[in-house]
Amino acid sequence: MKNTKRLYYLIGLVVLALLVWMMRDTFTQPGTDDLKMDFREVAAYRNENNTGPIKRVYAVVVSDSLWHEMEQYGKFMPxxxxxxxxxxFFTDEAHAPKKLNAEEPYFEESLYEYCIGRYEKKAMGQEGFVKYPFR
Structure with a gap:
């Protein structure tokens, strides 16, 4: 009887430890707030197609040109x-698009020279980051 009670306490302790570990892991996931740069989304487009491919386009103003941070930000996007x-990615809000289109060109061609980076995640998960995509 005494050994059975110890076994139950041991199992309960293991279950409690696993729950604490899972909860800590759940609430400490990395996100955009953990990045060193400031990111401000100024425009976004998402098509209304919920049965087929979903297209998302974002215009983001950044505080610096840390390429790795921009790529990480892109990976965090849905x-x-x-x-x-x-x-x-744009460095100046005055030279960033206010509205994005459904098809290419997604924004005015006059703003191409101010775009410093583009992150793209394609249909089957292929990822790519391009510095100065319109030069």
Whole structure:
């Protein structure tokens, strides 16, 4: 009887430890707040197609040109299987698009020279980051 009670306490302790570990892991996931740069989304587009491929396009103003941080930000953006997510990075809000279009060109061609980076995640999960995509 005494050994059975110890076994129950041991099992309970293991279950409690696993729960604490899972909860800690759940609430400490990395996100955009953990990045060193400031990111401000100024425009976004998402098509209304919920049965087929979902296209997402974002225009983001950044505080610096840390390429790795921009790529990480792109990886944190939502993506749907068979969909396409594109993030365009700009350094100045005055030279960033206020509205994005459904088809290319997603924003005015006069703003191309101010775009410093583009992150894209394609339909089957292929990722790519391009510095100065319009030069």
């Amino acid at each position: 993506h749907t299987k068979y969909g396409n997510t594109q993030v365009y």
